[in-house]
Amino acid sequence: xxxxxxxxxxxxxxxxxxxxxxxxxxxxxxxxxxxxxxxxxxxxxxxxxxxxxxxxxxxxxxxxxxxxxxxxxxxxxxxxxxxxxxxxxxxxxxxxxxxxxxxxxxxxxxxxxxxxxxxxxxxxxxxxxxxxxxxxxxxxxxxxxxxxxxxxxxxxxxxxxxxxxxxxxxxxxxxxxxxxxxxxxxxxxxxxxxxxxxxxxxxxxxxxxxxxxxxxxxxxxxxxxxxxxxxxxxxxxxxxxxxxxxxxxxxxxxxxxxxxxxxxxxxxxxxxxxxxxxxxxxxxxxxxxxxxxxxxxxxxxxxxxxxxxxxxxxxxxxxxxxxxxxxxxxxxxxxxxxxxxxxxxxxxxxxxxxxxxxxxxxxxxxxxxxxxxxxxxxxxxxxxxxxx
Numbered sequence: 001x002x003x004x005x006x007x008x009x010x011x012x013x014x015x016x017x018x019x020x021x022x023x024x025x026x027x028x029x030x031x032x033x034x035x036x037x038x039x040x041x042x043x044x045x046x047x048x049x050x051x052x053x054x055x056x057x058x059x060x061x062x063x064x065x066x067x068x069x070x071x072x073x074x075x076x077x078x079x080x081x082x083x084x085x086x087x088x089x090x091x092x093x094x095x096x097x098x099x100x101x102x103x104x105x106x107x108x109x110x111x112x113x114x115x116x117x118x119x120x121x122x123x124x125x126x127x128x129x130x131x132x133x134x135x136x137x138x139x140x141x142x143x144x145x146x147x148x149x150x151x152x153x154x155x156x157x158x159x160x161x162x163x164x165x166x167x168x169x170x171x172x173x174x175x176x177x178x179x180x181x182x183x184x185x186x187x188x189x190x191x192x193x194x195x196x197x198x199x200x201x202x203x204x205x206x207x208x209x210x211x212x213x214x215x216x217x218x219x220x221x222x223x224x225x226x227x228x229x230x231x232x233x234x235x236x237x238x239x240x241x242x243x244x245x246x247x248x249x250x251x252x253x254x255x256x257x258x259x260x261x262x263x264x265x266x267x268x269x270x271x272x273x274x275x276x277x278x279x280x281x282x283x284x285x286x287x288x289x290x291x292x293x294x295x296x297x298x299x300x301x302x303x304x305x306x307x308x309x310x311x312x313x314x315x316x317x318x319x320x321x322x323x324x325x326x327x328x329x330x331x332x333x334x335x336x337x338x339x340x341x342x343x344x345x346x347x348x349x350x351x352x353x354x355x356x357x358x359x360x361x362x363x364x365x366x367x368x369x370x371x372x373x374x375x376x377x378x379x380x381x382x383x384x385x386x387x388x
Contacts, residue, residue, distance in 0.1 A: 007062065009251075009289040010055060011309035012300030017055070018312040020048040021143070022319045026342050029335040040265030046203065047262065047273050049146050050223055054282040056150060057227025058234070058290070060157055065232050067239045069164030076376040080369040082154040088361035089314045089353055090147055094125060096321035097141035134211035141320050145215050152217035153224045160225070164232060175229055176283070183222030183276025186213045190271050202270050214274055226279045227286070234290050247287065248294020254285025255296060307351070314358060315350035322346040 024045020031039045066072050101121075105114040117139075124130045125140040131148035138145060167175060196207025213219055258281045261268060268277070289297050299305070308315075319342070326333070326341050333341065 007059070007290055008306045009293045009297040009300040010059060010286060012302070012305040013055065013285070013289060013309065014052070014312040015305060015308040015315070016300075017048040017051045018316040020045040021316060022342070022346065024048075025319060026323060026339050030339055036265065037263040041259060041262040043203065043265065044262035044273060047258075047278055050220075050274075050276065050278055051258070051282045051285075052146065053149070053153075053220055053223040054227035054230070054279055055286050056153065057224040057229075058231035058283075058286050059227075061228045061231025062235060062290070064157075065161060065164070065235055067236050069161060069167065069232055071158055071161040074373065074376050075158040076369075076373045078158060079154065080366055080373050082151075083369065084362045084365035086147060086150070086313070088365065089317055089358045090128075090144065091126075092353060092357055093141050093144070093314075093317040093321060096318070097324075100321070100324040101140050131215045131217055134208050134215065137211060137215040141317060143316055143320060147317070149215070149217045149220050153221070156221075157228070160228065164228075167229075169233075169236065172229060172233055176226060176280075179222045179226045179229065180276065180279055183220075183226070183279060184272065186219040187269070187271035187275045187277075191269055202266065205270070210271070213271060219275060223276055223279050223282075226283060230283050230287055234287060246294050246297070247289065247291025248296065250284050250288030250291065251293040251296045252288070254281050254283070254288055257281035258285065308347070311350040311354035311358075314353035315346060318346050318349050318353065322349060 020042075022045075023042050027042050028039070031042055064071055064073060064078060071078065102114070102118060105118055108114070109117060121130070121136050121139045124133060124136050125144060125148075128148040128151040130136045130139065131145045131152075137148075190209065190213050191201070194201075195209040196205075198205055198207055198210070201210065258278055261273065261278055261281065288294075289300065291297075293300065300309075322345050323342055326338055326345065329341070330338060
């Protein structure tokens with residue numbers, strides 16, 4: 001990720017965001033004796049997905065937009081790079097998640113009903129459409145719902161780039177504020193209307209309307225757009241040479257706000273924490289790190305952290321199949337033993353998947369898609385599409 005300057009700190013950030021999600025899923029049982037703020041901070045790991053949405057928009061803007069907000073590459077080249085980036089590991093974890101998903105479905109429904117449910121869920125998951133269907137969003141590999149949301153963002157991004165040049169730079173603060181308010185609208189409406197009739201709404205709650213609010217790509221779109229606009233501002237700032245300061249203060253403020261909100265626990269309503277509330281804090285952190293980030297940026301830019309960050313996508317998607325495998329040993333493991341074994345397996349597995357699956361297959365997929373990309377611009381088939 002380079003364009004006249006390194007954004008390695010953002011790659012490092014991805015590892016800790018993914019780790020926060022993993023700890024949310026597996027560490028809470030061991031934290032009963034811990035201070036309340038620490039239990040709440042780990043228990044807010046679901047909110048790290050929102051950090052990913054803002055970060056994704058920012059990085060795409062940095063990699064693909066010029067100072068006028070236009071795409072610097074063709075639509076097909078962009079989409080080919082995205083497919084090559086996300087699908088190999090996504091398919092791998094789909095296959096690894098198949099045995100526990102199938103077994104659970106058969107146990108709960110019997111063979112005939114299970115076969116029908118599994119067929120529908122498999123098609124929706126492979127097509128990256130499960131996030132549009134509340135009851136299927138978490139059916140196969142649960143973390144995959146956010147990849148389906150990102151797929152919608154990717155499809156929309158080239159069209160968005162045609163609209164951005166109409167925005168005046170002086171409008172940017174108002175646009176960012178408007179996007180934040182737009183992102184807050186679904187959780188606020190949910191809290192006011194209570195359409196599922198739930199007395200309490202927390203991380204354990206389930207309701208059709210709650211799932212629509214949490215997982216539907218349209219309700220999460222403002223967070224991604226917030227990142228895109230912020231990233232475009234950064235592109236313009238870099239091009240004009242107007243950056244003031246290293247960004248250390250911005251990064252620290254963003255990180256502090258994220259941690260404070262997480263530590264606040266149930267004092268902040270769950271729907272707001274899940275959707276959009278932390279977008280400005282995420283934006284401060286991302287923008288500050290992009291500027292250098294001071295000592296925080298230095299730490300996140302260390303080669304070992306960057307390597308972990310590069311494998312964070314695999315880490316995020318592998319947590320479910322690894323967790324299901326470790327669960328088979330649960331009778332012989334303590335809560336600490338289960339958490340330790342999950343981390344001991346999933347982090348090395350993510351590094352291996354990144355090295356042996358994600359990286360080589362990304363190049364192969366891009367080469368396979370090159371004729372389709374070349375047909376858009378009438379370029380020779382030997383050219384290689386740029387990608388993030």
